[in-house]
Amino acid sequence: MKESLQTRIPLNQGTKMPIFGLGTFLVKEGDETRKAVLWALEAGYRMIDTAASYRNEGSVGRAIRESGILREEIFVTTKIWNNDIRKGQAKDALSRSLDRLKMDYVDLYLVHWPVPNKYVSIWEAMENLHDEGLTKAIGVSNYHIHHLQDLLKVATIVPAVNQVECHPYLQQNDLRIFCAENTIAFESWGPLMQGAFLKVPEILELANKYHRTPAQITLRWARQKDIILIPKSVKKDRIISNADIFSFEITPEDMKRLDALDCGKRMGPDPDSFNF
Ligand SMILES: NC(=O)c1ccc[n+]([C@@H]2O[C@H](COP(=O)([O-])OP(=O)(O)OC[C@H]3O[C@@H](n4cnc5c(N)ncnc54)[C@H](OP(=O)(O)O)[C@@H]3O)[C@@H](O)[C@H]2O)c1
Numbered sequence: 001m002k003e004s005l006q007t008r009i010p011l012n013q014g015t016k017m018p019i020f021g022l023g024t025f026l027v028k029e030g031d032e033t034r035k036a037v038l039w040a041l042e043a044g045y046r047m048i049d050t051a052a053s054y055r056n057e058g059s060v061g062r063a064i065r066e067s068g069i070l071r072e073e074i075f076v077t078t079k080i081w082n083n084d085i086r087k088g089q090a091k092d093a094l095s096r097s098l099d100r101l102k103m104d105y106v107d108l109y110l111v112h113w114p115v116p117n118k119y120v121s122i123w124e125a126m127e128n129l130h131d132e133g134l135t136k137a138i139g140v141s142n143y144h145i146h147h148l149q150d151l152l153k154v155a156t157i158v159p160a161v162n163q164v165e166c167h168p169y170l171q172q173n174d175l176r177i178f179c180a181e182n183t184i185a186f187e188s189w190g191p192l193m194q195g196a197f198l199k200v201p202e203i204l205e206l207a208n209k210y211h212r213t214p215a216q217i218t219l220r221w222a223r224q225k226d227i228i229l230i231p232k233s234v235k236k237d238r239i240i241s242n243a244d245i246f247s248f249e250i251t252p253e254d255m256k257r258l259d260a261l262d263c264g265k266r267m268g269p270d271p272d273s274f275n276f
Pocket of ligand 1: 022023024025026049050112141142163164188189190191192193194195198213215230231232233234235238241242268
């Protein structure tokens with residue numbers, strides 16, 4: 001069946017996740033977040049990605065309530081920040097997030113970064129949160145294959161999702177295959193290369209050819225690889241047009257042109273050497 005903005009895929013923990021949502025990194029608490037989330041929900045988005053460290057969960061929750069859309073129709077992801085991972089305080093951290101969101105559960109709770117010496121041990125606390133129903137699904141973020149291998153040795157619950165940086169310059173093919181083989185859904189952060197997509201000549205050429213925006217080409221390319229997407233924008237027209245990627249297709253030949261851009265270039269930190 002043809003995909004749309006409302007299409008969901010089943011996760012390995014029994015719940016279903018939309019294939020497309022709104023990112024909120026660097027979106028300011030208050031009106032900026034509130035408006036972006038309201039515009040997205042109005043445009044048909046049903047997934048919002050936030051994190052304790054973004055300090056905007058309060059406005060995300062407020063916008064969701066104001067939208068009048070039933071809570072259960074919206075998929076909310078948040079993440080435990082590194083200081084709480086270091087302390088092993090998953091329950092306290094999620095309780096604080098839920099207080100700010102004014103919700104009694106989230107749909108997906110992620111370990112934000114693979115904190116050295118903690119990225120495995122935090123998982124038991126995450127599993128408890130899942131068992132208690134405080135989150136419908138638990139997953140990880142920024143885990144390389146070796147982090148996942150260590151985790152899978154002890155996990156009772158296999159992570160539902162791995163959210164990592166992924167875009168034409170950093171395609172993460174080995175990690176994507178590893179996740180697929182282990183029933184872990186693959187979600188991209190920075191799908192628009194944090195804005196740098198506008199400097200990639202091949203993307204601009206294809207935008208001309210398909211009469212689409214460069215953002216639509218970049219996002220459609222990822223979607224044709226089954227990647228879950230959460231592009232961020234605070235501009236209403238971009239929020240609307242970024243999601244309009246379900247009515248055209250990139251040919252296999254042009255997909256290969258974009259595939260050829262893979263050069264391992266990161267916009268963010270490497271999960272093996274981050275220092276926060
Ligand atoms: N798990 C993690 O560690 C992690 C890390 C980073 C991000 N994330 C999540 O992933 C989401 C997306 O990643 P990201 O925010 O880093 O980067 P992104 O979505 O790749 O890029 C966002 C940038 O692109 C611009 N943009 C959006 N649509 C555009 C368009 N149509 N034309 C031109 N520019 C456009 C935005 O500016 P405007 O807002 O001005 O439109 C913003 O500067 C985040 O918001 C966050 O929810 C997770």
